[in-house]
Amino acid sequence: DAKTTQPTSMDCAEGRAANLPCNHSTISGNEYVYWYRQIHSQGPQYIIHGLKNNETNEMASLIITEDRKSSTLILPHATLRDTAVYYCIVRVATGTASKLTFGTGTRLQVTL
Amino acid sequence: NAGVMQNPRHLVRRRGQEARLRCSPMKGHSHVYWYRQLPEEGLKFMVYLQKENIIDESGMPKERFSAEFPKEGPSILRIQQVVRGDSAAYFCASSPYSGSSYEQYFGPGTRLTVT
Numbered sequence: 479d480a481k482t483t484q485p486t487s488m489d490c491a492e493g494r495a496a497n498l499p500c501n502h503s504t505i506s507g508n509e510y511v512y513w514y515r516q517i518h519s520q521g522p523q524y525i526i527h528g529l530k531n532n533e534t535n536e537m538a539s540l541i542i543t544e545d546r547k548s549s550t551l552i553l554p555h556a557t558l559r560d561t562a563v564y565y566c567i568v569r570v571a572t573g574t575a576s577k578l579t580f581g582t583g584t585r586l587q588v589t590l
Numbered sequence: 591n592a593g594v595m596q597n598p599r600h601l602v603r604r605r606g607q608e609a610r611l612r613c614s615p616m617k618g619h620s621h622v623y624w625y626r627q628l629p630e631e632g633l634k635f636m637v638y639l640q641k642e643n644i645i646d647e648s649g650m651p652k653e654r655f656s657a658e659f660p661k662e663g664p665s666i667l668r669i670q671q672v673v674r675g676d677s678a679a680y681f682c683a684s685s686p687y688s689g690s691s692y693e694q695y696f697g698p699g700t701r702l703t704v705t
Contacts, residue, residue: 512693521594521681521696522633565632576685577623577635577646578694 482566487585490560496553498584500566503547510569511542512578513551515562522565522580525551556588592617594684594697595664602703603672611667611700615684622665623683623694624657633681639665672704 483501490496502511512527526533526540528549533540539552553560565583569576595614603609615622624636638646639659650657654672659665669676679701683694 516633519679519699519701521683521698524693524695527693576621576694577638577649578625578633578683579635580625580632582632 482568482581484564484566484581484584486582487587489587489589490553490556492557492588492590493555496556496560496586496588498551498553498564498566498586499548500551501548502566502568505546505568506570507546508570511540511546511549512567512569513538513540514565514567514578514580515560516565516583517559517562525564527569556586558588558590560586561588562586594682594695596680596682596697596700598700599698600701600703602705604705605673606671609669609672609676609702611669611680611682611702613665613667613682613684613697615665615682616686616695619684619686619695621685621687622659623685624665624667625681625683627679627681627699629678636667669702672702674704677702677704 510527510529513525514522516522526538528540542549563583563585565580567578597612620641622639625633627633635649637650637657642661654670656668679699681696681699683696685692685694
């Protein structure tokens with residue numbers, strides 16, 4: 479799986495949009511971009527994933543650049559409960575290579 | 591639909607004892623993954639199983655660790671003769687299919703402490 483690069487930490491004011499960048503310059507055409515988060519010591523929580531097109535769900539939006547070398551996770555109105563470590567993961571789209579390779583992630587701190 | 595269940599949530603074992611961690615996947619999911627998170631570190635993949643089959647065990651330590659996912663019942667991660675370095679959070683995840691377009695859903699984890 480391609481390696482990803484994320485900032486170590488970020489701050490965001492409550493109510494503002496949180497934009498979390500991820501660099502995956504070596505991504506291949508058949509690799510998905512996945513985002514998970516881990517709140518405190520809980521199990522990771524799936525947020526969103528995409529291949530080429532931008533994606534949106536009830537939690538977040540995922541913006542993937544046209545060359546697919548980077549992406550941004552957007553939490554439109556961050557709350558204190560969004561404080562967590564966010565992981566950007568690139569995952570090859572083959573049947574048996576289904577493991578997730580977690581990096582160090584971005585620690586997002588949402589403040590009042 | 592109940593989520594991924596793991597038990598026990600906390601497990602304390604003395605050095606040399608055996609630890610058995612259980613994972614019940616979400617209903618309808620036949621693919622199970624185990625990950626380990628050492629203190630202050632990220633999650634590391636251990637093993638991927640389907641019913642009665644080990645598909646990928648590339649992250650499993652060569653000795654003392656084994657995993658199974660029988661036809662009936664939960665998936666079991668077994669650690670024999672535990673050592674202090676096995677102290678970690680062990681997370682199980684499940685998915686309905688194996689493809690990478692399908693997300694994995696994680697359980698709350700089992701925190702193993704070896705004394």
